Amino acid sequence: MASYSADVSWRLAEGEDFALGRYSRGHTIAFDGGITLPGSASPHVVGKWAVAEAVDPEEMLVAALSGCHMLSFLHVARLAGLHVVAYRDHAEGTMAEIAPGRQAVTRVVLNPRIVWSGETPDAERLARLHHAAHEACFIANSVTTEVVVAA
Incomplete structure (x- = not known):
């Protein structure tokens, strides 16, 4: 059994008001391989309190599904x-809203473009390959989000 970790760190900055929600959602995400990324809530969620240049959890979920499928x-x-x-x-x-006051990433559409050397599979075989990849993807097996491959 494998184990995975990430260290997420945030700190209230001088002059911010936590009680009123007036604080940056910027934080860092450190992975066990040594990479540290700037993270934030999505600008779609918290507006000006987000760090637009940082990666938000929703983007990381989409990227994780895409990378795992690939x-x-x-x-x-x-x-x-x-x-x-x-x-x-x-x-x-x-x-999308899944219940009053509750939202979720309900659908992820993958749009892979593949370059082949030698044989190029026809549309039917390609669809079977994508289906097999989807079934094998650990991340897709871990979420309830609909994942669509629009090849």
């Missing part, structure tokens, strides 16, 4: 005897 797809394609030379995805997540 890595699973590369593995499935290799096992099928295909040769991928490039893979690019523009993934988009949608936030």
Whole structure:
């Protein structure tokens, strides 16, 4: 069994008012591999109190689903005897209300563009490869969000 960790750190800045909600949502996210990213709430959620240049949790969820699908797809394609030379995805997540006062990322659409060397699978085979990759993706298996591959 594998274990994963991230250290998230935030501190109230001088002059900010926590009780009134007037504080930056900027924070840092440190991963066990040594990378530290600037994080924040989404500007869509907290407006001016967000750090627009930072990564928000919703973006990280979309990126995690996209990255996991890509890595699973590369593995499935290799096992099928295909040769991928490039893979690019523009993934988009949608936030929606799931109950009064509750929201969730309810849908993520992956838009992979794949460059092949040698055999290029037809649309039906490509769809089967994406389905197999989706079934193998640890992150997709961990969430209730609808994940759609719009290949």
